[in-house]
Amino acid sequence: MNTVLRREDGIALLVAIMATLLLTALAGAMVLTTTSETIIAANFRRAAEELYAADAGLERIIDELRSVPDWNAVRLGLVRSSFVDGPPSGLRTLPDGSTIDLSQIVNLANCEKTVSCTDSEMNAVTPDRPWAAANPHWVLTGYTPFGVLLTAGAGNSTIYLVILAAASPGPGDPAVETLALRAEAFGSRGGHKVIEAALARTDAGVRLLSWRTVR
Amino acid sequence: MTGSARGFSLIESIVAMGIMLTVTAGIFGMVHPGRRTTAAELEVADLQQRLRVAADALSRDLLLAGAGSYLGPHDGALGLYLPPVMPSRQGATGDDPPGAFTNDRITLLYVPATAAETSLLADLTPESQTLQLAPKAGCPGGANLCGFARNVSALVYDEHGNYDLFPVATVDDGLSQITVSKPPDALSTTYAAGAKVVEVISRTYALRTDPATGSLQLTTYDGTYNAEVPVVDHVVRLSFDYFGEPLPPAISRPLSDESGPWTTYGPKPPDTTVKPTAYPAGENCAFARDADGEPVPRLATLAAGPGLVKLTAAQLSDGPWCPDAANANRWDADLLRIRKVAVTLRVEAAAPMLRGPAGPLFVNGGSARGGLAWVPDQEVRFEIAPRNLNLGR
Numbered sequence: 002m003n004t005v006l007r008r009e010d011g012i013a014l015l016v017a018i019m020a021t022l023l024l025t026a027l028a029g030a031m032v033l034t035t036t037s038e039t040i041i042a043a044n045f046r047r048a049a050e051e052l053y054a055a056d057a058g059l060e061r062i063i064d065e066l067r068s069v070p071d072w073n074a075v076r077l078g079l080v081r082s083s084f085v086d087g088p089p090s091g092l093r094t095l096p097d098g099s100t101i102d103l104s105q106i107v108n109l110a111n112c113e114k115t116v117s118c119t120d121s122e123m124n125a126v127t128p129d130r131p132w133a134a135a136n137p138h139w140v141l142t143g144y145t146p147f148g149v150l151l152t153a154g155a156g157n158s159t160i161y162l163v164i165l166a167a168a169s170p171g172p173g174d175p176a177v178e179t180l181a182l183r184a185e186a187f188g189s190r191g192g193h194k195v196i197e198a199a200l201a202r203t204d205a206g207v208r209l210l211s212w213r214t215v216r
Numbered sequence: 217m218t219g220s221a222r223g224f225s226l227i228e229s230i231v232a233m234g235i236m237l238t239v240t241a242g243i244f245g246m247v248h249p250g251r252r253t254t255a256a257e258l259e260v261a262d263l264q265q266r267l268r269v270a271a272d273a274l275s276r277d278l279l280l281a282g283a284g285s286y287l288g289p290h291d292g293a294l295g296l297y298l299p300p301v302m303p304s305r306q307g308a309t310g311d312d313p314p315g316a317f318t319n320d321r322i323t324l325l326y327v328p329a330t331a332a333e334t335s336l337l338a339d340l341t342p343e344s345q346t347l348q349l350a351p352k353a354g355c356p357g358g359a360n361l362c363g364f365a366r367n368v369s370a371l372v373y374d375e376h377g378n379y380d381l382f383p384v385a386t387v388d389d390g391l392s393q394i395t396v397s398k399p400p401d402a403l404s405t406t407y408a409a410g411a412k413v414v415e416v417i418s419r420t421y422a423l424r425t426d427p428a429t430g431s432l433q434l435t436t437y438d439g440t441y442n443a444e445v446p447v448v449d450h451v452v453r454l455s456f457d458y459f460g461e462p463l464p465p466a467i468s469r470p471l472s473d474e475s476g477p478w479t480t481y482g483p484k485p486p487d488t489t490v491k492p493t494a495y496p497a498g499e500n501c502a503f504a505r506d507a508d509g510e511p512v513p514r515l516a517t518l519a520a521g522p523g524l525v526k527l528t529a530a531q532l533s534d535g536p537w538c539p540d541a542a543n544a545n546r547w548d549a550d551l552l553r554i555r556k557v558a559v560t561l562r563v564e565a566a567a568p569m570l571r572g573p574a575g576p577l578f579v580n581g582g583s584a585r586g587g588l589a590w591v592p593d594q595e596v597r598f599e600i601a602p603r604n605l606n607l608g609r
Contacts, residue, residue, distance in 0.1 A: 131330055212603040
């Protein structure tokens with residue numbers, strides 16, 4: 002035992018281990034910072050992409066709505082966009098493997114619940130839906146992977162687009178036909194952007210009354 | 217003394233110390249710059265995050281600027297009635313003078329998703345701070361003024377270019393009245409019954425010196441009596457450039473039509489017999505009348521093409537004035553041209569020990585010596601086309 006304590010053969014190993022630990026800690030901190038920085042930057046970029054995808058989807062639907070003679074049929078869900086990828090309910094799988102449920106999206110927009118909403122729930126006043134009885138009762142109008150809307154060669158997209166329509170919270174002039182639209186873009190890693198717009202039909206075509214980002 | 221513990225000779229000690237010193241010097245030679253780089257990298261990450269937060273806040277509000285109401289007779293984007301993007305600080309306190317142009321302050325107005333939209337039931341005289349409002353239909357529980365609440369900012373505007381922003385003090389739902397905590401800015405303006413009253417969000421972005429650190433920070437101000445709120449620290453540069461419609465406003469549908477918008481942008485001219493402002497009867501800041509009484513634009517054509525042109529400080533602060541040149545709350549009609557805003561934003565490292573000498577890399581010099589510990593200022597420039605100012609494009 003005494004001889005072991007007095008021998009100094011291990012000191013180099015000890016110094017080397019301590020030096021390695023110190024450098025590892027520094028390198029670890031550095032790696033952590035740079036990877037989280039990369040992830041933050043990627044999330045930021047994706048959020049911007051989702052916002053622009055929702056905006057682009059909105060524009061495409063507005064373009065289609067010009068030729069729809071009766072917007073009542075749209076807000077009742079009787080007429081849908083040409084951008085649909087199956088029945089208007091059920092699960093859709095995003096490229097990153099996560100799933101979204103179309104009925105749930107409609108219910109969340111209507112009453113912030115995942116199950117079906119009653120009329121009184123849809124007419125409840127909340128900060129996002131302050132119009133009470135005039136609250137929009139959203140129905141599905143378009144739902145498609147965003148890539149379908151892109152022209153060939155414009156690149157790939159992992160975003161899924163859902164467009165909802167409803168009566169606008171307040172038609173000022175009953176003679177003017179109005180419609181509210183809600184574009185939701187779902188990206189990978191839970192990314193989600195929502196834009197709401199109100200539009201009116203004029204002699205010249207369609208006029209946007211307002212455009213607001215919701216989240 | 218046993219043989220195994222006879223001690224070291226001088227030579228042995230010197231050699232051992234030499235080896236030891238070399239090894240530890242090598243280790244410290246690696247650790248020391250590593251530590252400096254780590255500190256610098258952490259600061260770079262923080263700096264980039266501050267840039268992102270500032271860019272995100274500014275772009276969100278810029279995207280929304282001009283969003284208007286969609287109820288009642290004055291629906292549509294705010295840009296049809298008043299300037300939703302102003303190159304100055306506007307609000308209840310610390311207002312820039314009317315018509316001022318600054319390139320480092322911006323005020324943005326937009327109507328949020330709100331039920332608080334109605335109109336004046338009785339004229340609002342200049343000295344009055346009580347607004348008699350038209351009861352709203354469809355409020356839950358038979359209320360008259362759903363949506364209006366204390367501390368909400370109420371925007372009153374008419375079709376002649378008058379507008380005022382009032383912090384709401386009290387709401388009397390039974391009488392359908394709200395009182396506001398300041399009189400109108402323009403002491404000569406009477407808002408006629410029927411003028412639009414709507415909840416509005418006002419955001420003024422500007423730089424101010426942080427009293428705690430003496431450095432500049434980006435702040436936002438809500439147009440009321442509240443103090444400005446810091447958004448991001450250590451911002452050394454903020455400037456805005458404006459790009460706008462080169463063509464003057466035009467009449468887009470007959471003025472006799474019931475509902476608008478009647479113009480491509482800006483307030484529609486009043487009837488030829490009506491003289492609501494200091495402009496001649498039938499005219500306003502955006503439109504004059506020709507010899508036949510037909511409306512002609514008062515604004516100049518800045519370029520022939522449909523593309524946007526850069527708007528200069530002079531163009532945005534030399535008139536023609538809305539509602540008229542004598543109004544205390546006047547604004548340059550060219551502000552209605554704005555379709556795109558370019559933002560330049562520059563942030564610096566918070567710690568002076570990470571900043572080098574003042575120069576191209578650093579606006580404010582610091583105490584860092586040697587490039588390893590330098591975290592240069594970062595500057596971004598981005599352009600936002602506010603959607604609600606481009607609805608017709």
